[in-house]
Every structure is written in structure tokens, then in C-alpha cells.
Amino acid sequence: MSTQRKTRTENTHHVVVLGAGYAGMAAAVQLAARTGKRSGAVRVTVVNAGERFTERMRLHMTAAGHPLDSLSVPEMLAGTGARFIRGWVTAVDAGARTVRIDDERVLSYDTLVYALGGTADTSAVPGADDHAYTLNGAQDAQLLADRLNALDGEGGGGSEGDGGRERGTGTVVVVGTGLTGVESAAEIAEQYPRLDVVLLGGEEPGAAMNAKAAAHVRAALDRLGVRVRSGVRAAKVLAGSVELAGGESIAADAVLWTGGTRVAPLAAAAGLEVDEHGRVVTDRALRSVSHPEVYVVGDAAAIRQGYGVMHGTCQGGMPTGVHAALSIDRVLMGKQPKPFRFGYYHTPVSLGRGDAVVQFTRPDDSPRRICLVGAVAVRYKETVTASPWPTYGRMKKMPASGAFWPRGGRFTRIRGDK
Template identity: 50%
Template sequence: MTAATQAAAHARRPGPVLVGMKTFQIVVLGAGYTGLMAALGAARRTRRLGGRVTLVNPSSRFTERLRMHQIASGQRLADRPIPHLIAGSGIEFVEGRAERLDPARRTISVVAADGAEREIGYDVAVIALGSVADTVTVPGADAHAFTLDSPHTAARLAERLAAEPGGTVAVVGAGLTGVEAAGEIAERHPGGEVVLLGREEPGPMMSAPAREYLGRALERLGVRVRAGVAVARVRPDGVELAGGEVVPAAAVLWTTGFSARPLAREAGLAVDEKGRVVVDDTLRSVSHPDIYAVGDSAAIRQAWGTIHGTCQSGIPTGAYRRRRHRPPPARPPGEAVPLRLLPPAGLAGPPRRGHPVHPPRRLAEAVLPEGPGGRALQGAGDQQPAALLPHGAAGHAALRGLRPQPRPRASSVNGGR
């Protein structure tokens, strides 16, 4: 294409929409799976309809949250710079932590790593900050337990495991994160002992065949499972169970419970007990209509219950939100199409086929790498319960082999979570 042709093509593109003599500004807070999905989709729409998209994230590196257990076991992940993932999209990337949100002024204060602070204005804000482990409810968890909240916290556990290779690791929480972490650590550190502690059997939200498989796999990996126990306190030398028994451990990994990051609550938005933004069926804040939330940052209620924080549900919310980001149309809009997701397959009952989500190519390369565990997010909702499970390396063996169950009649899916 010649320079003249390029100039002509650029001239035919619609310019930015001006709202009160300024460009319509969409700001997405958080560049995880859902934030990237929302920002990339919004950018494509603004290229046609006008406007500008800004993506704010504390790190310029894309964090593969589903792979934090691999870092914790001592593995290194590929470096995936966010600027590379959004190259050519027209998105402005701002590296910094969203410190304050002022809904009255429609501004966000962002603090960079060097302490410099800047203020970004918005017409529409999207909160996609994810969640962190709840280390507040149980005494001692915040001081003595490791978490998988970030690459930094996961790397701290890896350092401890390297320093005490023969020590015992107590993994608290028998959900999918705890199961996968226990399996990965046991596989990578066969000289130590891994104890998985939970109120229920591993994978309590899964079907009976899946739970049986997990039990056999964990036994094969040497993971000692203690179900039906509650942790009352985390100590420097292990955990204390309700009733007073102490389980000695060189390291404690906390994977049970979660809470949303506090930005929304501190800004005065309506939030639920976990700090998630209470949204309507178009993911718009019920208290502040110019703010939206996706993924773990949103309390998304469906007819069958509140969406659980997994990529299976989170990525579709980002994909949905990207279709709603647009500057105000010239004429009054019609009623927005509400978000509707099927119950989590393999959780509320036998699996059910949902709507696949196919991320953009560069994002897909980041979140859907090849590996023994398969592509966890490819065709979300199509392969259950495997689609619920993050990809991994050796320790993912505890979760391999799960196969889709027969597709049920609609009435069989609508049971309790």
C-alpha cells in the first residue's frame, strides 16, 4: 500500500467521538485475563465508533494467574509483555497501581513503581482488578502463610521450598487451586511431604467421578489428604486445627477464600461481602452507572446463583463487556442485552455445553499455551470439567484425565451449587 493510499484509508476512518469537547475515554483497570479481553474488544469498537482506551496495570508483564502454582514449585514462565499483547490495538498502556477512584470527578489516581502519581480521567471505567486470597479471616494467615496472589508471592514460596527441600508443605484449601498446587509441589519436590487440608474432600464442587479421579491422582503423587478439618490459626511452624491439633509444616500455602481488591469499596461503590462490585445484568455498577466490573471484581448474579471466580466464567464477562464499551450513540440506545451464562458445568451438576470464547490471537498465545494439561481456556464451556482447570506441567497430573460427562437434560443442571 502506497503512502497516498494509506493516507486516504486513514482519512476514511471515523475520528474520535467528542463528548463535551473531549475524546470519549474508556479506562480499564487490570490487565489480567478479563481486563485484557475487555480492553482489546473495546479498542476494536472504538476504531469504528471513535474514542480511546487506556489500560492500567501494576506490571508491564502479563500475569498468568492460572500458572502461579508452577512458579511456586520453582518453574520459570515465559515473559509475555503486555505492550506486545496489545500492539497495534491503539490501546494506551499505563504501568502503575490504581490507588484511588473518585466517581464524583471521574478520575483515577495511578501510582507508578517509582512513586510518581498521575491522574487519569474517564467517561467509562471498567474494574478488572481480580481478587486476592482471604488471609484476614483466620488469625496468622496474613503473617505466616504464602499465597498465589502474584508472581512475587508465588516466588517467595519457591524460595522457601528450595531452602528446605525435605520439609512439609501444608496446603490449606481443597478447591481446584489447592489441588493443583499440592500436586505440582509434590511432583517437583518428591523429597518432601505435602499435606492437603480442607473442610471437604478435594474438588468438592466437582462431580463424583471427577472427585474419585482426583483422590487417586493425589494418592499416586504422595499427597496426604486430610478432609473434614478446619484451620483455626496459622503458626510459624505449621497450622493449628479447630480442636487444638497442630500440623507441623515448614511452609503453609493458603488457597482458601478470596476477596476483591479494595478499590471499589474505598470509592463508595455498592459491593458485596467479598468486596465485589454489585452489578446489573449488563455488568454495570448498580450504584455508579458509568463504572462496570468484570471477572472476580464483579458480583454477577444469574438465575442459578452468583458466578464463581474462574476463567470459565471470567473471560466470558470480559468478552461481553467489550461488546458494550462504546461512546454514546447519536440516538437513544435500545435496551442492553443482559449477560446470561449457563451454570458451571461439572459444578452444579453434570456438565452442559456453553458458549465458547475465543480470545484474540496474541492473547490466545499468552493464555492458551500447549502443555501436558492441554489448553485450559480453549472453547470455554465445551470441555468439562477440564475447561475449569488451568494448564500446568508435571503437577497438573493430579487434574489430568478428567473427561466430559454426558450432556444432561436441562432439569438436571438446575440443582444447587
């Protein structure tokens, strides 16, 4: 009997998924659902630093004092047959096909799904790593929320030149005029109207949108009292200020850094081929071009489409995870994986709890003429950025002939095995 068990284990194909974000969870749940009925043939293991699932695209809400539901990765995996291991990944040996975790455990894999994602790039500007807050996770967002609460509680009155608006004693500087910066500045200004919120970066907020959508973004920021400084670059972050490239200094009691992302150097250290940003270069099936037994999804991947390399968003992350699962399943059944094809659909941006913009886009992410603003945009965005639990629940129950992921607030069925 022991020999039979050993033979069965040796014949089991072990898939290890590193990272339980949007892309990693999509890959794990989808693959486990597709292979779960093949008793003993495939084993899926998910490795993540914590048990909590991080809703990254809603962390600006946590930072502004709006608590999110605590979603458990093990609970989300329940019923799929996938195993969960909590731990920090410290090294990947692509040659030996092993993964080392911080407690010195070593996991062997036959196929690896690399989904470790990215974090705020605080290394590019001196002082940002030491003095700026980030939205890398729920704990980081809560640290900023605690700081904002403390600043707001210090009180203080309005000053001449601010229109008589009553303010606290603090100034919050949000660095980065991209979508995360805009959402964060608006959320903080709405929740803490007594604080002075400054949004600064190289581009005008909403620069990638059409004229109507961009105008609505700017009008909302003006309404909320956010001071926008575009066309400037942060050169240094100090304990109480942000120095700009031109020499100007802006006082800051709290700095939120949203100016760009970086990926972990683990992939490069493992010997995987990476691009100039450290992202793993993939083929059309999302396999590493240097190690085809490694699939790379989400922000960690440099995925080339006809319009260029995809940029990291949840909109693209979950489909990459689903496609990786489909590709692995096809290979295990002796078939060739199909090429990944993806086109952008929309850019939803919240502007506080009662306002939003949804810019519909062409597949290459360039803006269409159509956009939604105001209350209808709020309802749309809350639908497409709501808890991913129902999405993963559908994946668990899906038939063996298809896959699901949300597109524009709808669940689209993708036939991937014909």
C-alpha cells in the same frame, strides 16, 4: 489548529480499564478492536501495577518450579491503539470520575471498566498474612518456589511409617481443598517427592465433582503421597506450624494459603454499591447499579444469573470482559446494552504434569455425568488453559460485527451488536 486539536480531545470518549488480568485485557482488546477505526472518537487506557501479564490459573506451576512464558501487557496491546499506564490504583472517585495512581497522577474517565480482581484471603485467620505464601502473582509464586527448592536441597532420608519413601527435611502444608489447593498440592508433591505435602480444608478434594471424577482426584493425590486432612479448619498460622480449630498443631516448613479470596476495598471506598463480600453489584449489562458509567468484570463483580451469583474463574472472567466491551460500544452508538448471560461448561483440574480431571458441568456449575481423566484430560486442559495470547490476537483481528472467546477449547463467535 490548536483549537481543532482541543475540540477533538474534548469530544473523545475516554474509557479507562483498571486491571490487566484475563477480564480486563479481554475488555480492553475487544473494545479497542471495535472502536479503533473511529478516529479520535474513543480512547482506551489500561492501568496495571506491572507490565507482565499474570497467568493466574497456572501459577501453581511456577510455585513448583515450572517457569512460564513472560507475557507483556504492552506487547499484547500493541496494534490495538490502547494506551498502557503502569501504576498502582490508590483511589477511585466515582463522583468526579477520576482515578488516582500511586505516583499521584490523576486520570479522568467517561467510562470506567473495573477489573482489579481478587487476592488470597489471608486476613480471615491470624498469622496467615505474616507466615503463609500465596499465588497472587508471579513474584509470590516464585518466592514459594525458592522456598521449596531450599527445603528439597536440605536432604534427609525416609522415616519409619512413610513406606520407606525418601523425603527431605520439610513439610509443606497447603490450606484449602478447592481446585487451587488440589492443583498446588499435586504439583508440589510430584516435583518435590522428598517433601511431605499436607492438604487440609473443610471439604473432601473434588467434593463438587461426580463420583468418578472425585475418586480419580483422590487416587492421584494418594499416588503422589499427599496427605489429605479434610473436615478440618486452620485456626492460626505460626512461623513453623498450622494450628487447627480443634487444638491440633501440624508442623509446617512452608504454608501455601488457597483458602478463599477477597477483593480490594477500593470499590466500596469509591461509593460503588457492593455486596457483603465487597464485590460491586452489577445490573444485567455488567454496569454498577449505583454508577452506570462503571462496568465491573471478573472477580470484582457480583454478577447475578438465574442460578445465583457467579463465582470467580477465568472461565467466566474473559466473557465478562468481552461483554463489557460490547455493551460500551453499543451505548456509544446510541443503542441499549444487552443482558449478560453465562453458563459454566467444565472444571479442568491438573494433577501434576501427567494427570488431570475435566468435570463437565451444567450451566449452574453442578456436575454432569461426563468427565475426562488421565492423558486425554491433560491434553484438554492444556488446550483451554494455554497462553491467552492467541485469544487476544483473534480479538484484535475480529470483524466489527462479532466477538470471540474460548469455550471448551473452541473459539465461539458471539454476535453482540444486532
